[in-house]
Amino acid sequence: MWVGMVIGTLVATPKDESLIGFKLLFVQPKKFYQKQIRTPVVAVDTIGAGTGETVLVVEGSSARHLIGKPQGAVDAAIIGIINNIELNKYLLEE
Amino acid sequence: MWVGMVIGTLVATPKDESLIGFKLLFVQPKKFYQKQIRTPVVAVDTIGAGTGETVLVVEGSSARHLIGKPQGAVDAAIIGIINNIELNKYLLEE
Amino acid sequence: MWVGMVIGTLVATPKDESLIGFKLLFVQPKKFYQKQIRTPVVAVDTIGAGTGETVLVVEGSSARHLIGKPQGAVDAAIIGIINNIELNKYLLEE
Amino acid sequence: MWVGMVIGTLVATPKDESLIGFKLLFVQPKKFYQKQIRTPVVAVDTIGAGTGETVLVVEGSSARHLIGKPQGAVDAAIIGIINNIELNKYLLEE
Amino acid sequence: MWVGMVIGTLVATPKDESLIGFKLLFVQPKKFYQKQIRTPVVAVDTIGAGTGETVLVVEGSSARHLIGKPQGAVDAAIIGIINNIELNKYLLEE
Numbered sequence: 001m002w003v004g005m006v007i008g009t010l011v012a013t014p015k016d017e018s019l020i021g022f023k024l025l026f027v028q029p030k031k032f033y034q035k036q037i038r039t040p041v042v043a044v045d046t047i048g049a050g051t052g053e054t055v056l057v058v059e060g061s062s063a064r065h066l067i068g069k070p071q072g073a074v075d076a077a078i079i080g081i082i083n084n085i086e087l088n089k090y091l092l093e094e
Numbered sequence: 095m096w097v098g099m100v101i102g103t104l105v106a107t108p109k110d111e112s113l114i115g116f117k118l119l120f121v122q123p124k125k126f127y128q129k130q131i132r133t134p135v136v137a138v139d140t141i142g143a144g145t146g147e148t149v150l151v152v153e154g155s156s157a158r159h160l161i162g163k164p165q166g167a168v169d170a171a172i173i174g175i176i177n178n179i180e181l182n183k184y185l186l187e188e
Numbered sequence: 189m190w191v192g193m194v195i196g197t198l199v200a201t202p203k204d205e206s207l208i209g210f211k212l213l214f215v216q217p218k219k220f221y222q223k224q225i226r227t228p229v230v231a232v233d234t235i236g237a238g239t240g241e242t243v244l245v246v247e248g249s250s251a252r253h254l255i256g257k258p259q260g261a262v263d264a265a266i267i268g269i270i271n272n273i274e275l276n277k278y279l280l281e282e
Numbered sequence: 283m284w285v286g287m288v289i290g291t292l293v294a295t296p297k298d299e300s301l302i303g304f305k306l307l308f309v310q311p312k313k314f315y316q317k318q319i320r321t322p323v324v325a326v327d328t329i330g331a332g333t334g335e336t337v338l339v340v341e342g343s344s345a346r347h348l349i350g351k352p353q354g355a356v357d358a359a360i361i362g363i364i365n366n367i368e369l370n371k372y373l374l375e376e
Numbered sequence: 377m378w379v380g381m382v383i384g385t386l387v388a389t390p391k392d393e394s395l396i397g398f399k400l401l402f403v404q405p406k407k408f409y410q411k412q413i414r415t416p417v418v419a420v421d422t423i424g425a426g427t428g429e430t431v432l433v434v435e436g437s438s439a440r441h442l443i444g445k446p447q448g449a450v451d452a453a454i455i456g457i458i459n460n461i462e463l464n465k466y467l468l469e470e
Binding site for chain 3: 377378379405406407408409410411414422423424432434435436437438439441442444453455456457458459460461462463464467468
């Protein structure tokens with residue numbers, strides 16, 4: 001899983017019917033100590049997240065299974081809202 | 095999922111029979127605020143998209159399940175046409 | 189899926205028995221308008237492709253399902269030979 | 283699988299119920315002889331690892347299957363604590 | 377699949393019980409004509425490979441299925457020892 005910030009929303013019409021009723025959010029992966037930003041990912045919100053919140057994202061087939069639709073058109077989902085991160089910076093490689 | 099623009103089409107003969115009847119489109123992932131362009135992906139169109147449209151793409155096993163063929167030779171599918179994107183640029187990391 | 193050129197062949201002995209009877213080809217992903225070349229991938233040929241041909245490659249669990257062996261040791265397969273690509277260059281981001 | 287160091291912890295509320303009872307750890311992939319650091323990954327701990335330990339991480343659907351929940355919201359898991367690595371540096375490409 | 381060289385071994389205790397009895401090897405992906413080296417991957421050996429050998433590696437859910445354990449903690453496996461590679465260098469993009 002990875003940590004990112006919800007930076008926006010997206011509306012698609014038409015869209016696959018498995019997505020109907022789900023909110024689609026743009027999530028920018030957090031850079032931490034890296035130099036390059038990464039591309040925002042579109043994730044299904046399963047937890048009630050909103051713009052500006054730091055969230056936990058799962059990718060791949062686990063995201064599809066999560067929405068309970070075996071044919072679901074989903075490969076990324078928000079599965080948590082993050083309250084606290086504790087990193088030991090002395091352990092980071094440079 | 096990710097957002098891209100349909101930039102072209104592709105014809106393959108022979109091709110795996112699971113692909114027969116599906117349109118194959120080139121989709122260029124949108125860069126947003128990144129520096130590098132990314133390689134176009136070949137996606138199956140399940141929604142009726144055309145060149146010049148901004149679309150939502152799902153990858154991996156979810157794309158295969160979507161076309162309803164358990165043995166389908168598919169790892170990317172267009173699942174929506176995007177009407178509107180709202181990004182809060184102030185939330186972006188630089 | 190992605191587009192590449194068959195640039196060579198590979199012989200492995202011993203190899204997993206699910207691969208016996210399949211041809212293994214090196215496929216170089218096409219760069220299009222990118223600067224960096226990408227590493228050649230080893231793909232199972234399911235279509236009768238040969239060196240010098242431009243092919244369509246599927247990756248992940250879809251490639252395994254394709255060869256009809258649930259325990260198959262495969263994560264990339266050639267699923268089509270490409271005759272024609274039409275790209276609208278004016279739509280490309282730079 | 284890949285090798286990394288546990289560099290911290292993370293608390294998420296609310297979170298998907300499949301994660302309840304599991305510890306979420308930040309793992310920094312080890313660079314070895316590379317120049318760029320990679321982004322820390324959030325992995326479920328299945329082995330009892332702690333900050334400062336070098337661990338083995340599995341990704342993708344294998345991580346989900348590991349926690350024994352077919353609908354689990356998991357795509358990365360710590361599956362071992364590493365005691366010893368022996369690399370033959372003369373075999374490395376530069 | 378991809379081609380790499382076995383550059384070392386790894387011992388993990390404790391480790392997930394699905395790994396017991398399997399040898400874990402570090403495999404460095406071969407660069408071919410690329411500039412950047414890639415990070416070594418930890419793969420389960422299913423074929424009897426050793427340090428210094430050039431091997432074929434499969435990733436993802438195919439690697440898990442290969443060891444015959446539906447809950448196996450595996451996302452990469454060595455599936456062949458490579459005897460011969462024939463590349464047509466004139467077909468490479470630069």
